[in-house]
Each structure stands twice: as structure tokens, then as C-alpha cells.
Amino acid sequence: MMGALREPLIAHSRDDCRECWGCFRHCPVKAIRVVDGASDVIQEKCVSCGLCVSECTAGGHLVRDDTPLVLELLKSRRPVVALMATEFVAALHPFTIPEVERALAALGFHSVESTLLGEEMVAQEYERIHAREDALFVMRSTCPVAVSFVQKYYPTLTPALAPVVPPYIAQARLIRQLYTEDVAIVYVSPCYARKDEVYDPQFAGAVDVAIDFTELKALIAGASVRSDRGMPSSPGACRPGLLKEISLTDGFPRQTLVSRDMTNQTVHVVRGLEQLDRLLSAMLSGETAPAIVDMLNCEGCIDGPAVNPGLSLFAKRNIESSARDLPGTTRVSTRSVLGVLPSIELVRSFTAQPVRVPRPSDNQVDAALAAGGFVSRADVLDCGACGYSTCVEHATAILGVDSTWTMCFPLQRRRLLHAEEALAAAETLDPLTGLWNRRAFASRLELETARHVRYGTPLSLMLLDIDAFGAVNDVLGEAGGDRVLKAVGEVFSAQLRSTDMVARFVADQFAILLPGVAKTAAFAVAEKLKDALRCADPMAAEGYTERGALSISVGIATAGEALRDAMVFLEAADAALHEAMAGGSDQVRLAPG
Template identity: 30%
Template sequence: MGIITISAANCKNCYRCVRFCPVKAISIRDDQARIEDKACIQCGICVNQCPQNAKQIQGGLEAVLRYRASGQPLLLSLAPSYSGAFEQSLTEIAAELLKRGFSLVEETAVGARIVAGEYRRLVAAQGDGGCLISSPCSVIINLVEKHYPRLLPHLTPVVSPMIAHGRLLKARWGPESRVIFAGPCIAKKEEAREPAVAGAIDAVLTFAELREFLASPELPPAQRPRSLAPNPDAGKGRWFPLPGGLLRAAGLAEGVLEQDILIVDGMEEVMAALEALAAGEIKPRLVEMLACKGGCIGGPFMPKAPVFPARRDRFITTLLSLEDGEHIAGREEIELGREFRVRPYQRIYPGEKKIRAILDAMGKTTPDKELNCGSCGYESCRDKAVAIAQGMAELEMCVPYMREKAENLASTIIDFTPNAILVVDAQLRIKEFNPAAEKLFKVMAEAVKERPLGMVMDETHFATVLNSRRPLQVKVEYPHLGIVTHQRLSYIEEEDLVLALIIDITDMERQKEAFATVKRETIAKAQEVIEKQMKVAQLIAGQLGETTAESKVLLTKLIQLVQEGGDENVLP
């Protein structure tokens, strides 16, 4: 399972994650968004953009609690961007963590100083025509390994500050100690388990997880481990979270204005720079890259408040107050080298014939129908068609296509239903008047649409529904048209409209009246027979009295049955 997963219950198929994913590593299958781990670079953009909080991150707290329970020393490597995420000082954070089982809290910037020294050495030793792409950012490593493998030789073969610091802590306090890294980055969780650097970091927490841990109960004093003395030599390594921070920490800050030094941050600029490098359009000696806009201060697990400028200001204020002005230390007795691996994610590009067939299926039969609205998450209808062919998207993701399909279906139903359908607005103006209504009321839709309802019929019942906002069923006769109707009126709250389904029951009413006439005539005839029988009975009462009585009973029952049988309603 990957670092980022999606909750099927929370995902509402809004395609926002597809739209913002810089490498389109999110597929839609069976109306469900899925992370394509082989393409995902763990930038965390989809996590922040998801309005339903459907993206879930692999947690690290369980491992921390397990290590604490085992009695193994817990050492925290705290990313230097902490001051942009927490109001507390490093000393205050450390004090709280020591109460909860950590033996040491130290800035990752200690490792960053060592890495900065290695960069300065490599840049100085670099020959003409060479190009180094910085590698402290885990997302950049993932991006190059998976999507720009041609540029892999340009990745600087140096471990990140997190790995350098982890190795330094284990070298100092013993391999049995457990080093936990805390920072704003999701990709660090995957970097920590990469085979090339495995063992340096035992668990990775986001700042959100660290905040959750800080809110947990303190350990009793007797259960707290012995605290260890941290290394204060972070120095200029604290600048790493900012664009240009590596150059400043390495003593190469003057190179910012030089043509052969390039600083880029944010995925859009990063990918544009990599494209230009791959095409040979630019040839810098060093490219410092940070995937997040504004650097690590803009990381996916930095708090939303305060806003970025305020976080950056607080970070720099803290940094300047801690700046110790020390020179970059030389290479420490830990391994700083790093090898990268080619993990190319390649999609098979479909042929033009297949793309054209998919576009036609979406109703994009001509270029002018390719709206390129981006509602599906892709920049163009053609990109969407390619994604469908590659199994990354579905036809139904096209919102204009689905809307047109729904409208066509609705129009078909309205046009071909045998019953009249009317829609009127709050001003009792006709908005919809279907063909059955034209036939029933003997007037064309063009003549009455957007006109007052009173031109066609009495408005009373419609006004009642608008005012009460409750449905109404009523029988209405139109003598001038020779029709009788059964009307079902419903209020549509979202649009403040009244929808009327009008059924022509003229024939049913005529049948009902004919039946009533037969009933009346039958009763009259039966009554006439009874009266005649009674007269005869008076003449021959002695001989036929019993038979006459029985006939009267039978005829009386017949009258009752006829009377009772004709009272049922024709319509429910």
C-alpha cells in the first residue's frame, strides 16, 4: 500500500485531485479516484486540495508508541521549518517531548550543515558543462526517478539532511536508538524506507502527527527516560527550508545572481525547469529545487493558519535569532553518498484513430466542440481522451458531455410523455410547455413561453403551491376546451418553480358519467318492478305473498349494490 490512499466512502468524484495532480497520478475507475503509486511523487497537493478529506496518509505514531513501549531510546530529528508550524520555541517543544518519552530533540539542520558542506565541495570540484540538481527534497527525487529518468545522472549524489542527521544521531548514540523525523513533508515517509538509505530513520511524523503526540498524556516522571544533550551546531543549516537556503548554507549565496545558478520552487516551475534541462534549453551548473511553493514553509502539512507570509516571517525571525555565524563544518565521519534508481513510469500513447473515436463518443466530433473546460481534471479534451485510452479516466468524467446527455434524456422524456408538463416561475411565467401541453391546450409553446400563465389557464392553484410550498392534486375542468384534467403540482425549492403534471381525464370522466347514468336508470327500473310487484301482491296476497316478499328483497339488494358500486374514484 502506498503512502497516500483514498477513502472510497469520502470521495465524491469531484475530480479536483486529478485537476491539481502535477503528474496525473490519480486515475478514475468505477467512479472512484485511485492513487497510481508507480506514478505518484508524494507531493501532497491532492491531500490539501481534497475538499472531502478523502486522502489518507500512512501514519507514523503507532511505530513511535511501539518503540517507546519497548524501552528503546527515542531521538527526534525536528525539521527546521518547525518555527513556521509551531508557536512554541525549540526549547519548549523539546521539554514537552521529553515528558512523553523522548530522550533527545535535535534540529535536522545539524545534518543540513553537513550536507551543505558536501554541496560546496561538489560544486567546487565540478567541471565545465556539468549540471547538478539538488537532492534534499524527496519529491524532486521521486519526480526525476519516475518521470524524468534521463536527468537522473544530474541528481546530486548526496543524502538529504534528514538521512544525514539520522546517521549522525545513530553514530553518536548507538544503532539501537530509534530516530524519528518530524516535518511538513509526506514524501519523507517513503524516503525513509528507500533501500539506499534504509536504517537511518525509523519513523516519520508529519507536523500534524507531532502535534497530536504533543497533545497526548505525559508519562509519569518515574517512567521518563534519561535526557541526552543535543548538538547545537545547526548554524546556517536552518536556511534549507527556504528557496536559495541551500546556497546560503553552503556559502554559495553570491551565486543567486549568476546565470549558471538556478533556484526554482513550486511544481509548475520545477517541471518547466526539468523540461528545459531535458531539451537542452538551459545549462546551469547547479539547480536548487524545492517542490513546494515557498519551500518547506509551504509544505503539505504546514498549518493553514497563519497564512504563508506570516509563517515565513515567523520562520525567518526565529532563524535570525538563532543564527550562530559558524563556518560550514567539514565532512563528518558518516556516509553522505547516495545512489538513485531508475523507476520510470511510462504510459503507452494511443493512436490517433483511438483518440478520435473517444472524442466522438464524448460528442467532440469537431474541434469547436472541444471546450477544454478542465472540469474533468485534464487541461484539454484531447488529454482526457488519451487518459481514457490509457485506463486512467472514464468517459463520464466529461461534465459538459454528461450534462448534455442528461438534458437530452430529460428533453426526450418531456417531449414524448403523453401527459402535459408545465413549469412556471415565482412570477407565474411559463418556463416549460411540452408538446402534450400544446395538444391539450391548443396553443404552441413559442406563443406562451416566458408569458404569464393566465394566458393559458387559471393561476389560482399554481399560486397556492408557490405560497404554501406544498404539493397539490386537483381536478380542473376547461369547458371552453371540452376537457377535464387531473393536475399534480409540485414545488421545486432549489429553483423556486412549480412543476405541473396535467393528465387528460376527459374520456374517463365521460365513462364515469355514462356509468352513473346506467346506474340511475337501473335503480329506477328496479324500483318500478318493486312497485308493480307490490300491486300484484295486494291482489293475490294469499297465494303469492312469500314469493313477492323474496322478489322485493332481491331487488332491494340489487339497488343497494348498484348504488354502492358506482362511488369509487377513477384516480387515486
């Protein structure tokens, strides 16, 4: 397996992606690119923190499934040892320890071990390093995510990484010395990064394969080993347990932190890559110079992405504490045990793996900013909505084809508003009645007026206003009034030719264009519309019969020598309408000319 070609640890699943791009915004090292609507993990930048996996509720980012390798080992003739990270009690809750052991036995595991002794051995080695008077600056190296971050993004600090193997490697080597048989070891990890770390050539032969706790849960569930009859409900017999004396989480010596004076800046404790980034940047700029850095990507391994992700950190700590404090449990000192164990090789080394990012010129960055709508660097927002701290950083990523301006929320919002304005300007239908709107009517009026001027064809324009429509709204309400307007529009459309144009002009006013119709015929059309509306009686259709049928006031203008301009033509019809409205309801007036 060490030399086998493996799939990437974390990959993007386009089928499950909802294109929210939360992974892009939350990735602490910007190892995800989004171009042309597709997301992709930039493997050379990725530090395997798994934040993209936990942030994506749709399953758009997937962790490589290594359970087939475990099943293959279980089918072999070699005894297989399950090496569990000490956080397994919280990770596999509500399984009890006896239930976990029985479940693993049912899967075919030969035995179950934890990494506790490995953590104690590693912590003891750290104690020796920290106690040396000639010790140089040293950084904790048990967290593979933090180590990868240093190697890739602060490569000059790589020599400061403590040259100590992670606890599970120490434990695996101890198992191989204590077991007489040629066992296979499956390490069950609280994080994803160790699934790749086990293949480091320095660890060759220690662990056969690593899976995370979510994969182990899937194996157990798939085997259906936890049934009402098959799994014990009682805690089972207590056995002697090892007392963790030297280490805190994942093999770091508690003495280093317990003896620390909070005002003493020789020891810095950082959790999370953002804090680590700030600390290392401050160190390189000379702002601080700690002797020891305790760095983890999570709040301890119990906070790892594969440790019961549905539970809070506080709940998981309570579960672990309750299991540790079970009554009747006998504790054995690990210091006394370590004294009789065989010697284990704990030394490792690290190599810098700098991420090489092309640095565009200032002119190129300025051009990219201009493409994003920023006139100059003084115009940038630096809002961080894209996932980058500054617009210049985002522009640099765009030049490196790691992003696009579609990820800039303020820019996309401006573009959306402009598109909405352009769309509104292009709209031709009234959304309420389905008739042509005023914009479309004005365009057609210009066209028909120009045709009249050139060819002398008759043309009439009619403006219609529903009499006392305010009272209709008062009686029927706004929704009822809208239904009446729609019904009136339908009545008008049914009475007109296909060559005529009826539009909702404004509020309760309608406009009708009658090509080829002279003044007398236009007057007849107006009377026809009045009669049709009276017969349809939209008010009665709404259940209101206390007042008479709807009536309309109509103003008509016919194109001629005095009315050859579209705007003048419209104003003449409007003046005729106002004259009709002033004369009382149900009136028709003709404009002069």
C-alpha cells in the same frame, strides 16, 4: 522495518469521498484515476506530493499513519531520539521550544535534536560540487518529491541528481556516532514523502521511522501533555544556538544563490512540479542549459503539507523569524562546529524509475475522441476542466483506463442539457396544479379520437377559461394567482369521473376530455362545473371578497362525422370558447356538428 511490507503512503478513502474529483484535477502527475465513480491512487505514478490530501477538505485521501511504530519504539527499552526538521517551530506553533521539549519528554523521548547540522553538512558538500571547475550539470536532490518526479518522468536526467544524502540522514548518522547508546531515531518531517524515503536501502540503519508534524501533534494531543499546570507559559532559559551559516532551506548552499546574477542563466530556481516540468522539458528540447537547478516542490520546507497547514506561508515565516531572533540567545558558528565533528558519509546514488505509459495509435485516440462527442481533433476544446491539458491527453488516459468521459465538464453539461430536454419532453404533469399537462392531454386526445372513429363511442371536448384572470393576478399577486389556479383545478377534478381527463392547457385555460359523453350531457357537465366553482369561491379563500365569485367561459365540441381528426376537434372547441368569451363572462358555447 526496512524489509517490512508497508501500506501505500497515500490512499483514497471511499467512505469519506464526496466525489468532487478535485484530487483528480489538481494532481500534477495524473496519478489518480476515476473510473465508474470510484477514485484510486495509481501508486506507480504517484510522487507523494500530498496535493490530493490538502485539496480534499472531506478527508477523501489519507496519509498512512505511522504513529503506532513510534509508540512501539517508545515502549521499547531503547532510548528514542526525536529528530526534528528545523521547521518545527512553525509546524508546532503555538508551542514554544521549551513546551515542545517537555511534551516530547512526556511522551517518552530520550532527547530532541534538529536537522540543522545535517543541513549545514549537506550544504557544504553542495558547495564543493558547485565549485568544481569540471562540474557537469547538477540538480538539487534534497526534495524527495522533486527527485521522484525526475526519476519517473524525466528518467534520462536522473544521473544529474546531486549524489548527496538529504540533511536528516546526515544528521541521523551524526547522532549515531555521537551517542554512546544504541538509540532509536524518529524523524519528524515537514512533508509526507520522507515517510517512505527513510526506507531507501541506502539509508538503512539511519532512521527507524519517520512521521510528519501532523502526526506528532496528534501524539502530543493524545497524551494530553499540554495542560495549564503541566506546560510552562514563559519561554524558559535561553541556551546557545547554532548559527546557520552555510545553508538555506533543507541543505542548499546560500552562496550558490547569493552569488547568482539574475541575468545569468547558469542557475535556475524552480518551485512546484509544474515549473519543474516546464524547465526540464525546455532543457530536453535545447531551449536552456543551466549548470545548476535548485528544485523544490514547495516554497521551502516551511511550506510543506504537514507544516501547520492552517497558516499562510507568510505567517509561518514570521513565526520562525521571531523564534530565531529571541533576545539573549547566544549563537555559535556552524563552520567552527563542523570542523570538529566526525566524518559522515554523505554520498548516495539514484536510479531511474520510468513510468511506462502505453501509447495508443492515432486511430484509437480518434475513436476515443468520437466517443466523447468530438467529431475530429479540430473539434476539441482543450479547456483543461478535466485536469488534462488537452482533449487528446484525456482520450489517451481514457484508453489507459485512468479516466472516463464523465470527467469532461463540457461533455457532461451537454449530456445534462439533452437529458433535461428529454425529461421535459416526457413530463406529463403540470408542476403548479398537479393536473395533466398539455402534452399528456394531446396524447390522450389522439387516443380517444381514434377510439371514437373506430367504435363510434361518444366523445366530447371542453376548453375552459377563467374570466378576467388578469385582474385576479393584479389583486392577489402572482403567488396568489397560482394558488387560485391550483384551487380551480381541484374543483374541476372533484366534479369529474375517474375516466374523464382534466388538464391545465395553457396559462389560465383548462381542457377536459369526456369519453362516452355526448353533446347534451357535456353541456350539463359545464353547468355543473360553473356551479361548483361559484360555491367553492377560491377568491374568498384568498381573503378577497370585493368582487363576485370566479366565473368561467366554456367551449364544447363533440366528435362526429365532421370532427374525426384530433386537431380539427381541438380547433372546434377553441372556436366555441372564443365565441363564449366574446359573449361575456360565465358563458357556454357549443361547436357546430
